[in-house]
Amino acid sequence: MGRMGLGSHHNQNQRTYSANSSDYKLLEEVGYGASATVYRAIYLPSNEVVAVKCLDLDRCNSNLDDIRREAQTMSLIDHPNVIRAYCSFVVDSNLWVVMPFMAEGSCLHLMKIAYQDGFEEAAIGSILKETLKALDYLHRQGHIHRDVKAGNILLDTNGVVKLADFGVSACMFDAGDRRRSRNTFVGTPCWMAPEVLQPGSGYNSKADIWSFGITALELAHGHAPFSKYPPMKVLLMTIQNAPPGLDYDRDKKFSKRISSCDQSFKEMVAMCLVKDQAKRPTAEKLLKHSFFKHAKPPELSVKKLFADLPPLWNRVKALQLKDAAQLALKKMPSAEQEAISQSEYKRGVSAWNFDIEDLKAQASLVRDDDDMPEVRDEDENMKSYVGDKVATDFQFSFGKSNSAAEVSQTENRGQNDQLQLSESLNKKGKSPEIQEKIVFKKNGSSTEAMASTSEKDSILTKAKSVKSRQSQSGPLMPGVVLTHSSSERGRNSDRCENDIQPLTEKASQLRRPPSFSGPLMLPNRASANSLSAPIKSSGGYRDSIDDKSKPNLVQIKGRFSVTSENLDLVKDIPLSTVPRRSQGSPLRKSASVGDWMFEPKPLPTCQSSKELSNSNVPASLLVPHLQNLFQQTSLQQDLIMNLLNNLQLAEAVDASQNGKLPPLPRGAENNGSVETAASERECLLLNKISELHARSAFSNLNYF
Ligand SMILES: Nc1ncnc2c1ncn2[C@@H]1O[C@H](COP(=O)(O)OP(=O)(O)OP(=O)(O)O)[C@@H](O)[C@H]1O
Numbered sequence: 001m002g003r004m005g006l007g008s009h010h011n012q013n014q015r016t017y018s019a020n021s022s023d024y025k026l027l028e029e030v031g032y033g034a035s036a037t038v039y040r041a042i043y044l045p046s047n048e049v050v051a052v053k054c055l056d057l058d059r060c061n062s063n064l065d066d067i068r069r070e071a072q073t074m075s076l077i078d079h080p081n082v083i084r085a086y087c088s089f090v091v092d093s094n095l096w097v098v099m100p101f102m103a104e105g106s107c108l109h110l111m112k113i114a115y116q117d118g119f120e121e122a123a124i125g126s127i128l129k130e131t132l133k134a135l136d137y138l139h140r141q142g143h144i145h146r147d148v149k150a151g152n153i154l155l156d157t158n159g160v161v162k163l164a165d166f167g168v169s170a171c172m173f174d175a176g177d178r179r180r181s182r183n184t185f186v187g188t189p190c191w192m193a194p195e196v197l198q199p200g201s202g203y204n205s206k207a208d209i210w211s212f213g214i215t216a217l218e219l220a221h222g223h224a225p226f227s228k229y230p231p232m233k234v235l236l237m238t239i240q241n242a243p244p245g246l247d248y249d250r251d252k253k254f255s256k257r258i259s260s261c262d263q264s265f266k267e268m269v270a271m272c273l274v275k276d277q278a279k280r281p282t283a284e285k286l287l288k289h290s291f292f293k294h295a296k297p298p299e300l301s302v303k304k305l306f307a308d309l310p311p312l313w314n315r316v317k318a319l320q321l322k323d324a325a326q327l328a329l330k331k332m333p334s335a336e337q338e339a340i341s342q343s344e345y346k347r348g349v350s351a352w353n354f355d356i357e358d359l360k361a362q363a364s365l366v367r368d369d370d371d372m373p374e375v376r377d378e379d380e381n382m383k384s385y386v387g388d389k390v391a392t393d394f395q396f397s398f399g400k401s402n403s404a405a406e407v408s409q410t411e412n413r414g415q416n417d418q419l420q421l422s423e424s425l426n427k428k429g430k431s432p433e434i435q436e437k438i439v440f441k442k443n444g445s446s447t448e449a450m451a452s453t454s455e456k457d458s459i460l461t462k463a464k465s466v467k468s469r470q471s472q473s474g475p476l477m478p479g480v481v482l483t484h485s486s487s488e489r490g491r492n493s494d495r496c497e498n499d500i501q502p503l504t505e506k507a508s509q510l511r512r513p514p515s516f517s518g519p520l521m522l523p524n525r526a527s528a529n530s531l532s533a534p535i536k537s538s539g540g541y542r543d544s545i546d547d548k549s550k551p552n553l554v555q556i557k558g559r560f561s562v563t564s565e566n567l568d569l570v571k572d573i574p575l576s577t578v579p580r581r582s583q584g585s586p587l588r589k590s591a592s593v594g595d596w597m598f599e600p601k602p603l604p605t606c607q608s609s610k611e612l613s614n615s616n617v618p619a620s621l622l623v624p625h626l627q628n629l630f631q632q633t634s635l636q637q638d639l640i641m642n643l644l645n646n647l648q649l650a651e652a653v654d655a656s657q658n659g660k661l662p663p664l665p666r667g668a669e670n671n672g673s674v675e676t677a678a679s680e681r682e683c684l685l686l687n688k689i690s691e692l693h694a695r696s697a698f699s700n701l702n703y704f
Contacts, residue, residue: 015046015048015086017043017050017086017087017098018045018087019087019088019089020089021089021091021096023043023044023045024041024042024043024044024050024052024096024098025041025042025044026039026040026041026052027039027040027041027042027313028040028313028316028317029313029316029317029320030051030101030105030312030313030316031105031106031109031312031316033151033165035055035056035059036053036054036055036056037053037054038051038052038053038054039051039052039053039054040101040312040313041098041101043098049101050086050098050099050100050101051098051099051100051101051102052096052097052098052099053096053097053099054091054094054095054096055094055095055096055097056093056094057090057093057094057095058093064090067095073143074166076141077138077141077143077166079133079134079137079138080160080162081130081131081133081134081137081161081162081163082134082137082138082162082163082166083099083100083102083154083162083163083164083166084099084100085097085098085099086098086099086100100156100162102154102155102156102160102162102164103155103156103157103311103312104154104155104156104157104305104306104309104312105154105155105312105315105316106150106151106152106153106154106155106164107119107127107150107151107153107154107155107219108149108150108151108153108218109151109312109315109316110155110305110306111150111219111222112319113309113315113319114305114306114309115222115305116222117221117222118218118219118220118221118222119219119220119305120301121220121265122295122296122300122301123219123301123302123305124216124219124220124265125265125291125292125294125295125296125301126159126161126295126296126297126298126300126301126302127153127155127161127219127298127302128212128215128216128219128291128292128295129287129292129295130160130161130162130298131148131153131161131163131212131215132212132283132286132287132292133287134162134163135148135163135205135208135209135212135283136282136283136284136287138163138166138205138208139205139208139282139283139284140284143166143205144203144204144205144207144208145163145165145166145208145211146196146207146208146211147165147166147191147211148163148191148208148211148212148215149190149191149211149214149215149218149224150215150218150219150224152164152165153215155302155305155306157303157306158299158303159297159298159299159300159301159302159303160298161298161302189226189231189234189235189238190214190224190225190226190227190234191210191211191214191215191218191224192207192210192211192238193206193207193209193210193211193238193277194210194238194239194275195207195277196210197235197238197239198239203277204277205282205283206277206278206280206282207277208283209272209280209281209282209283209286210272210273210277210280212272212283212286213243213269213270213271213272213273214244214272214273216265216268216269216272217244217245217246217269220246220265225244226238226244243270243273243274243275244273245266245269245270245273246265246266246269246270264289264290264291264294265291267289267291268286268289268291268292271286271289272286
């Protein structure tokens with residue numbers, strides 16, 4: 001990344017790039033991801049072709065301070081296999097990142113167009129070796145890439161391979177410093193290492209090695225393992241299942257191909273996909289593996305991959321037009337359904353809402369391969385579903401009806417909450433009708449869907465509108481950064497959390513049979529890298545429906561509703577430390593007392609406890625009361641535990657500041673476990689209270 005504070009940078013050739021948007025002429029759109037649109041562009045002062053990546057700041061979590069910090073770090077990055085930014089600056093609500101133009105786009109894009117079953121082994125070896133060199137370099141510099149995937153491996157016409165997306169765009173969705181937020185949930189589920197998916201376990205550069213192994217499979221198959229499943233299922237499969245491998249796929253044709261391959265490829269992948277991160281090799285060590293020792297130079301094996309293909313922008317355009325035309329024939333889904341999908345997606349993947357038990361419940365509703373032979377077909381089509389901006393704006397809401405899914409739905413009708421989420425995730429799949437493939441043949445008779453005049457016009461208008469929004473807002477000067485930063489924070493706090501409960505209620509009315517076509521799709525733009533879009537840590541997308549129908553209800557944080565009166569109080573308590581229950585939890589933050597309160601479920605009748613003690617009361621009346629009491633007791637215990645934990649933390653801080661009070665011991669109760677057994681909770685609670693009493697006596701502080 002260039003000197004963002006000054007706005008310009010000298011590249012290796014000592015060429016300076018200005019931070020003035022009028023110096024760049026945006027040409028064709030050559031790609032887009034979840035966060036950005038990438039254009040081929042001309043840098044007018046030197047007439048040089050560059051790529052300009054326009055990142056939408058409205059859709060990111062980080063403020064510009066974070067981005068600037070990351071950009072400064074990026075300025076130190078200098079390796080032939082890591083794509084570097086020449087400079088970057090803010091234009092309206094976009095961050096423009098100027099970088100070298102990689103004329104053949106990403107490996108993912110190339111596979112979608114011409115290699116839907118993956119590349120041949122020689123090309124894979126070369127691409128992976130160059131990528132591994134980039135990782136080795138980054139790891140030596142103390143960085144973790146965290147988004148290694150085919151969609152981020154870019155190719156140049158002469159076969160040069162560069163790893164992209166390290167830095168600003170990744171930082172933008174990290175809600176802060178990447179190294180400090182290594183327990184947050186950021187990345188792409190299919191490519192994410194088990195330790196990354198497990199909250200609290202922490203991870204290191206070995207997470208990239210796992211992603212690298214997944215990428216190897218992606219390049220070999222044309223898609224990442226588990227990509228046909230919805231995100232929640234992917235999370236669980238990654239954590240619980242045996243690691244995927246080269247022979248995991250049941251595709252006969254592919255197996256045959258692999259069996260003829262050098263076994264060292266298979267072995268290398270297996271080394272990367274070891275669940276214990278400590279047992280994975282470093283990038284440096286992996287580079288010495290025989291698979292890479294024998295890898296051909298990329299100009300020999302990679303260059304020929306795109307020898308007969310039309311220019312990148314024509315491929316992208318053709319695919320966009322084709323998909324747009326297909327989509328135009330479809331009935332548009334209601335905005336409401338899309339909003340439900342988005343909200344529930346976010347609910348499912350947000351860092352503060354990570355609930356493994358919940359995920360298990362959801363995943364149990366998704367059938368495995370054995371149950372769903374039809375999934376493969378759909379997945380194959382999904383792979384060919386070339387992402388285009390127009391298409392993916394809507395794909396999130398398409399679903400597929402199939403009889404198996406309907407049966408599944410009927411069987412699980414009682415489990416509404418989980419089913420709603422499952423359905424919602426599956427709605428992101430592709431409509432079965434949108435399955436026509438576009439393949440550019442490698443024999444030179446490549447096909448190219450031509451744009452009609454009106455279509456061309458619309459594209460041009462669009463590009464112009466992007467251009468017309470440019471302003472001379474200049475480089476990321478600290479002053480600019482700070483100003484923008486505060487407004488950015490404001491925007492983020494507006495959109496970051498969601499009114500989920502009302503939406504799920506609507507979802508139950510709009511229930512559809514689930515489809516199982518769901519490789520990870522993102523709201524709004526599921527990207528040209530649609531199989532490889534990252535999960536955002538916490539929101540990042542503006543809600544389509546801003547439901548304030550509940551009195552004072554501002555947002556749902558995880559399972560907790562937050563009322564308008566107590567927003568500030570809520571911010572003070574780390575919600576991640578509060579054990580979560582069901583979505584319909586009666587837990588609320590009280591405005592008046594600034595403490596957590598209960599809203600007990602309405603009971604069938606209003607008997608007093610005396611009346612209920614009467615032995616004549618029928619069991620049918622007692623049972624709901626008992627259930628309610630049990631729930632309240634249990635929640636109260638959780639709350640007390642949480643408050644005590646907070647108290648301990650505060651005391652620990654006090655103690656370290658004034659040296660008067662020894663910090664209380666932190667036990668297993670501090671781990672935030674959601675599913676602690678009731679009896680264990682009671683023991684822990686009693687211990688806590690005993691400790692507190694002892695401490696209170698010691699310090700003469702009366703907490704109770
Ligand atoms: N320098 C470049 N030259 C040519 N094409 C590029 C360049 N950078 C990106 N692209 C194309 O644009 C696509 C999207 O870019 P990129 O992956 O950086 O966006 P993103 O929003 O960060 O995506 P995601 O979040 O899904 O990884 C790439 O997959 C690639 O096809």
